Amino acid sequence: MTAMDEWAVLFDLDGTLVDTAPIWRSAFVALIDARQPVPAGATDGLLGLTALEAITTIHRRLGWSGLDPVEDVAEVEAAVRQRYRDGATSWHTEGLHLIAALQADSAPVGLVTSSSRYVLDALLIHSAAPRFDVVVCGNDVKRTKPAPDPYLLAARRLGLPPARCAVVEDSPTGLASAVAAGCPVVLIGGHGQPGAVPVASLGRLTVTALRQLVSPAIHQASGDAARQPTES
Incomplete structure (x- = not known):
């Protein structure tokens, strides 16, 4: 693959490659249940948020004041991390096959998630976890999804323009981040x-479908190179 043909694929994690939502929801429910009965809808709409954003939302919904959300984040993340280490979830087979096919085609593969490195590491230590060329976590950037920062950072670490990095997402929050990037x-x-x-x-x-997504950018780069003046 020449420099003009280089491209990459960036994957979201939660819900896209691993079904983590039930584990996070269980941890949120346990936190609430330790203090009060769990009201309907208390954990709705938290998918795609960082742990701190989710906990802050819960505090606001339930009218919790005088409590430190950072301490609650530590408790929830520890519970989720332990569930990951216990093998409570697994990588989607379809995702593993697609990543293997991309790597066989020499396409770099990245992971972009709002989860913290502390939580993510518990997933990546499993033998079934794929190898990623770049990993961007929620604590690697000041602004997480839906801001463009996570995908911009992943593209920069790969040395590619964002237009040549196809993104695979499953949520409106992640979509907004990738589009903005x-x-x-x-x-x-x-x-x-x-x-x-x-x-x-x-x-x-x-692989073909994903490559077609970035084809206009590859063709543009090739055309720009062809139009560069040559030295006389």
């Missing part, structure tokens, strides 16, 4: 979302 996006299970190519499931994605 200038990355072409596939949205798993998405329908009619502006800025994204909808795909019913991860298993429907192929």
Whole structure:
């Protein structure tokens, strides 16, 4: 692969490559249940948020004052990390196959998540975990998804423009982040979302389909190079 043909794929983690939502929800419910009965909807809409953002939302919804959200984050993250270490979830087979196919095609693969490094490491130590060329966690940037910072940082670490980094996401928050960064996006299970190519499931994605997403940027780079003046 020449420099003009270089491209990459950046994957979201939660919900895209691993079904982590039930584990996080269980940890949030346990935190609430230790203090009061769990009201309906207390943990709704937290997918895609950092742990601190989710805990802050819970505090606001339940009217908790005088409590330190940072301490609650530590408790929840420790519970989630332990569940990961216990093997309570696993990497989606379709995702593992796609990543292996991309790497066989010499395409760099990155992971971009709002989870902290502390929590993520418990997933990456498992033997089934894929190898990533770059990993960006929530505590690597000042602004997390939906801000563009995580995907911009991943592209910069790979040495590629965002337009040549295809993104695989599953949430509106992640989609907004990738679009703002200038990355072409596939949205798993998405329908009619502006800025994204909808795909019913991860298993429907192929290396060819992802490469086609970044083809305009590759062709543009090749054209720009061809138009460069030569030395006389």
